[in-house]
Amino acid sequence: MSSSEPSRKPMAAHALHNGSSITAPDDVHPDLDVHDRCGSADGGSNGVRDPFSTPNTSQPPTPAPPSIKSLSRRASFLEKPVYLRRDSHMSMRSASRRTVTPYHGLRHNVIHDCKDSLRPSLTAPHAKRMTRSSMLINAVEKPWLTEKDAKATLSYWLVYLMAFVGLAVSAVRCYFTWMSTLRIGNICLVLEDNFDTFDTENVWMHEVSMSGFGNSEFEMTTDSPSNSFVRDGRLYIVPTLTSDVIGYKNVLNGFTYNITGCTDTDPKTCGAVSNETLGTVIPPVMSARIHTREPYTIKYGKVEISAKLPRGDWLWPALWMLPVNDTYGSWPRSGEIDIMEARGNSPDYKAQGIDYVRGSLNWGPLTWLNGVSKTFGWWTNRRKTYADGFHTYAFEWTPEFIRIYVDSRLMYMTLVKFDEPFFKRGEFPAVVANGSQYIQLEDPWANGTPNVAPFDQPFYLIMNLAVGGTNGWFPEGVGDKPWVDASKTAMRDFAEKQDVWYATWPQNVEERALVVDSVKMWKLC
Structure with missing residues (x-):
């Protein structure tokens, strides 16, 4: 390049205006171009002024207004307002504003006109082709307004007819269900105990025994305040270890x-x-069992018990009733009413753990011939267990039916209608074998109230917390059961596994105990 040629400055152009220099910034939009349609004596060619050439010093530079701002790396300076296109409209910006923001995606050109000095112009993009309108411009035909479709009309009314029939049938069913629901009738209060005190002189009586109560249970029942007491308006029946009293070795031998x-x-x-x-x-376990004294017994009526069940393997809480007199003979001839029975094992227990409760009637001509399988039922708590809070266990009894439920009649466990004799209901054989002897069965309730006996006598209420047993309440081979019912050493086998099952019993008395909040008894008036 010869020394006489004007020098070019790469990227940044310097222009002298009134003795000052202005440098084009690097962040200006790169799509802005400045063209000069008039020839230039300072290095331009083809009528286009080179924005990066050095002006000819022989010609005085044209003064530029102070608002001029370099628009790009190749742009010169504007002396007139700049028109920019934004979206689909034109906007004008005064030259006095210093910042010009180009519209991205649009190529901007500033064209120098001979007559107007610097006249900014804009190269507009090609207009987008407009889509054809789908708007309806003619009248829309609606044949259904003039011509009726018989099938469409029929289907229309059928929908409403079927909806009406469904509602009507539901209402009729609800009405007849309500009418057919068995009601207990008028009842009079016999007992209401909220356990402000523990009245063992007039209302409750302890049963103190090591008999196992016909089930070969593994606990002894005491009247010790360690096993039954009242606190804060609630009755607690608590199982404790015998080894805490006499030592573990003495439980097993020589005592x-x-x-x-x-x-x-x-x-x-x-x-x-x-x-x-x-x-x-x-x-190996001490617990408690209490029952109501005379006159707190009922023959037909209602019982409600608000209670929270204990948690722990092989615990057996029960709220139940026995006859005051064995009118029809020893158990189960005179009957048994189980308002609630449960197992303290966890919900993972396969034979219904603490998330299940069961109600049943026991009756039969012999101890080993019980018809309970025909008069029992259960209810389950799907979200929690019955050890998580208090529930109301209820029993309703009339000459027409017995109903056992938890919290609501809708959640009944057992409903037995007295519509046939119990001997017939049990389908007992006429003759049974007892070892080498054959026994001819006779109806033990033949002289009782038809269809009701043995449940036509006064019964009293029992509340207890048992542990284990060999009567089959805890089925064999379920839940790592540590004993076998038929074994003569079943209780010893259970005691030797004390460290295993006791580890599942909560140390908190509130969770290990059968907690009773209230007891109410009514009789038919």
């Missing part, structure tokens, strides 16, 4: 224990001896 205040008439059930050779043990 004689006589229970204080035994209420059994048989002295054999008031004491026990532990002998390793014979396989006998002291019952």
Whole structure:
């Protein structure tokens, strides 16, 4: 390049205006171009002024207004207002404003006109082709307004007719269901105990025994305040370890224990001896069992008990009733009413754990011939367990039916209508074998109230918390059961696994106990 040629400055152009220089910024939009249609004596060619050439010093530079701003790396300076296109309209910006923001995506050109000095112009983009309108411009035909479709009309009314029929049928069904619901009728209050005190002189009586109560249960029942007491308006029936009283070794061998205040008439059930050779043990658990005294018994009526169940393996809480007199003979001839029975095992227990409760009637001509399988039912809590809070366990009894439910009649566990004799209901055989003997069965309730006996006599209320047993309440082979019902050492086998099952019992008494908030009893007026 010869020294006489004007020098070009790369990227940044310097222009002298009134003795000052202005530098084009690097962040200006790169699509802005400035063209000069008039020739230029300062290095331009083809009528286009080179914005990066050095002006000819022989010609004085044209003064530029102070608002001029470099528009791009190739742009010169504007002396007139700049018109920019934004969206689909034109806007004008005064030259006095210093910042010009180009519209991205649009190529901007500033064209120098000979007559108008610097006349900014804009190269407009090609106009987008407009889509053809789909708007309806002619009248829309509506044939359904002039010509009726019989099938469409029929289907229209059929929908409303079927909806009306459905509502009508539902209403009729609800009405007849309500009419057919068995009602207990007028009842009069017999007992209401909110356990402000524990009245064992007039209302409640402890059963103190080591008998196992016909189920070979593994606990002894006491009248100790450690096993039954009232606190804060609630009754607690709490299981405790016998080893805490006499030591674990004495439970298993070489110790004689006589229970204080035994209420059994048989002295054999008031004491026990532990002998390793014979396989006998002291019952490893102490608990409590109480029942109502006279006159707190009912023949037909209602019972409501608000209670929270205990949590722990092999615990067996029960709220139930037995007859005051064995009018039809020993158990189960005179009947048994189980308002609530449960198992304290976790919900993972396959034979219905603490998330299930069961109600049933026990009756039969022989101890080993019980018709309970025809008169029992259960209810489950799908979201929680019955150890998580208080529930109301209720029992309604009339000469027409017995209903057992939890919290609401809608959640009944058992409903037995007295519409046939119990001997017929049980489908008992005429003759049964008892070892080498054959016994001809007779209806033990033949002289009782037809269809109602044995549940036509006064019953009293029992509340207890048992542990284990060999009557089959805890099925074999379920939940790592630590004993076998048929074994002669079942209680000892259970006691030897104390460290396993006791670990599942909460240390908090509130969770380990059967907690009763209130008891109410009514009789038919």
